[in-house]
Amino acid sequence: MKADGSLGQRTRRPPVLLVVLGSIGLAMFVVPFVGLLARVPWSDLPAVLASDVVTDALRLSMVTSLMATAIAVVVGIPLAWMMARLDFRGRPLVRGLVTLPLVLPPVVGGAALLFALGRRGLVGESLEQATGLLLPFSTWGVVVANTFVAMPFLVITVEGALRNLDQRYEGAAASLGASRWTVLRRVTLPMIGPSLVAGLVLTWARAFGEFGATITFAGNLQGRTQTLPLAVFVALESDRDTAVALSLVMVVVSLAVLVGLRERWWKAL
Amino acid sequence: MNSAARLLVATFVLGAVTACSGSSVEGELLVSAAASLTDAFAGMESAFEDANPDFDVVLNLGSSSALREQILEGAPADVFASANSSNMDQVAEAGEISGEAKIFATNSLQIAVPTGNPAEVTSLEDFAREELLIGLCAEDVPCGDLGRQALAKAGVIPSIDTNEPDVRALLTKIEAGELDAGITYVTDVLSASGSVEGLEIPAEMNIVAEYPIATLAGAPNPDAAVVWVEFVLSEKGQAILTSYGFRSP
Numbered sequence: 001m002k003a004d005g006s007l008g009q010r011t012r013r014p015p016v017l018l019v020v021l022g023s024i025g026l027a028m029f030v031v032p033f034v035g036l037l038a039r040v041p042w043s044d045l046p047a048v049l050a051s052d053v054v055t056d057a058l059r060l061s062m063v064t065s066l067m068a069t070a071i072a073v074v075v076g077i078p079l080a081w082m083m084a085r086l087d088f089r090g091r092p093l094v095r096g097l098v099t100l101p102l103v104l105p106p107v108v109g110g111a112a113l114l115f116a117l118g119r120r121g122l123v124g125e126s127l128e129q130a131t132g133l134l135l136p137f138s139t140w141g142v143v144v145a146n147t148f149v150a151m152p153f154l155v156i157t158v159e160g161a162l163r164n165l166d167q168r169y170e171g172a173a174a175s176l177g178a179s180r181w182t183v184l185r186r187v188t189l190p191m192i193g194p195s196l197v198a199g200l201v202l203t204w205a206r207a208f209g210e211f212g213a214t215i216t217f218a219g220n221l222q223g224r225t226q227t228l229p230l231a232v233f234v235a236l237e238s239d240r241d242t243a244v245a246l247s248l249v250m251v252v253v254s255l256a257v258l259v260g261l262r263e264r265w266w267k268a269l
Numbered sequence: 270m271n272s273a274a275r276l277l278v279a280t281f282v283l284g285a286v287t288a289c290s291g292s293s294v295e296g297e298l299l300v301s302a303a304a305s306l307t308d309a310f311a312g313m314e315s316a317f318e319d320a321n322p323d324f325d326v327v328l329n330l331g332s333s334s335a336l337r338e339q340i341l342e343g344a345p346a347d348v349f350a351s352a353n354s355s356n357m358d359q360v361a362e363a364g365e366i367s368g369e370a371k372i373f374a375t376n377s378l379q380i381a382v383p384t385g386n387p388a389e390v391t392s393l394e395d396f397a398r399e400e401l402l403i404g405l406c407a408e409d410v411p412c413g414d415l416g417r418q419a420l421a422k423a424g425v426i427p428s429i430d431t432n433e434p435d436v437r438a439l440l441t442k443i444e445a446g447e448l449d450a451g452i453t454y455v456t457d458v459l460s461a462s463g464s465v466e467g468l469e470i471p472a473e474m475n476i477v478a479e480y481p482i483a484t485l486a487g488a489p490n491p492d493a494a495v496v497w498v499e500f501v502l503s504e505k506g507q508a509i510l511t512s513y514g515f516r517s518p
Binding site for chain 1: 430
């Protein structure tokens with residue numbers, strides 16, 4: 001775009017059309033939340049929020065989304081490292097597969113999980129025979145569904161950061177006698193730190209809001225598999241006040257995390 | 270404005286124009302129907318479109334309670350076919366239907382188990398067995414409400430593992446063999462025959478579900494709505510419903 005030297009000067013006055021269109025875009029994010037806020041039963045809010053449906057769902061959502069993030073750290077970061085640093089055939093395919101859950105409707109992901117990890121599934125059947133662990137309709141099933149849908153955010157961000165990292169820094173540290181562990185701890189991690197944290201936040205936020213894969217794979221039972229999004233969905237048809245209160249909880253928690261972390265790490269994206 | 274921005278604007282405007290012309294198709298009929306009517310109304314749709322080639326029937330399927338909420342929130346629909354009266358009544362009380370709701374079909378409950386009945390379920394009593402994976406429809410969905418009524422009549426406190434959002438979601442998990450048993454309609458078991466087996470629930474515990482249909486006050490296409498309801502109530506419409514396991518009221 002910069003080839004035509006005159007372009008830079010013309011943008012001094014803000015182009016009205018773009019500002020108008022941009023504002024329409026902004027309104028698409030703002031209006032739904034205003035609509036939600038208008039429905040909040042403020043006077044009954046404390047009682048509604050204290051009900052066991054809400055507290056069970058909030059606790060379950062917190063536990064499962066944090067566990068999914070932890071699992072993503074343990075297996076997702078090594079995967080990101082493999083994709084960034086190992087030269088192997090089929091790497092584009094691997095990257096495609098990792099990105100797939102971002103594009104797929106979560107319901108499809110949930111169905112795929114059911115066919116693979118259900119008790120009649122490809123892996124699930126032997127898993128149950130070997131360990132007695134049955135994933136569908138269990139809290140572990142929610143964690144697995146959350147991880148499946150959310151982990152790509154961590155893998156993709158960390159992989160990008162590792163690829164952009166100038167490996168000469170690591171090489172220099174190693175040549176000065178640093179062990180692999182020291183290089184990782186003192187050079188690699190600090191340099192990809194901001195991306196890592198951004199990836200973690202995105203992963204957690206995606207897991208916290210997961211709906212489709214969870215209800216398809218893990219079902220819906222209060223206290224066991226009914227996370228906040230599921231509770232909202234069910235309550236919408238029975239108890240509007242609870243549904244709106246639950247939605248408010250989700251908006252507040254998500255917004256608090258995203259805004260709170262923004263100042264320190266978000267810029268990395 | 271640089272060329273990328275121009276392209277963006279052009280795409281946007283083009284998209285908006287296409288979207289507008291797309292929504293002005295004439296003779297579109299929006300039918301919001303209970304999930305348990307999925308197959309029967311699909312059959313009804315092709316018969317109706319054969320008879321009325323100018324109409325394009327669009328089925329919006331979901332749990333009756335979800336459809337009720339959509340209508341009450343102002344989502345456009347011409348016809349509402351509910352799996353129970355309470356959802357229809359709420360829509361009627363809100364002044365959202367035009368004319369009277371009419372019962373057009375009845376349905377009854379069955380226990381659905383995966384083919385081969387691996388958990389050897391025989392009656393509603395088995396729904397109390399904790400070692401089994403038991404699914405019901407969510408409490409506010411008609412099949413969930415009726416299923417719970419049947420269990421209450423049988424004096425069984427079920428050990429539920431999941432409350433599915435609609436009867437089709439429940440059926441899918443039974444078909445996949447992930448649930449040992451659930452309560453669905455006779456018609457659902459029929460539609461999934463081969464992958465699901467139905468066990469009769471004795472008449473004294475069974476609940477007959479009555480399906481009301483009505484044209485909606487906010488119908489974008491009120492004339493077509495009336496024609497559709499007449500078709501559903503007609504001999505031909507009733508024959509189609511019967512072929513899917515429903516009964517005439």
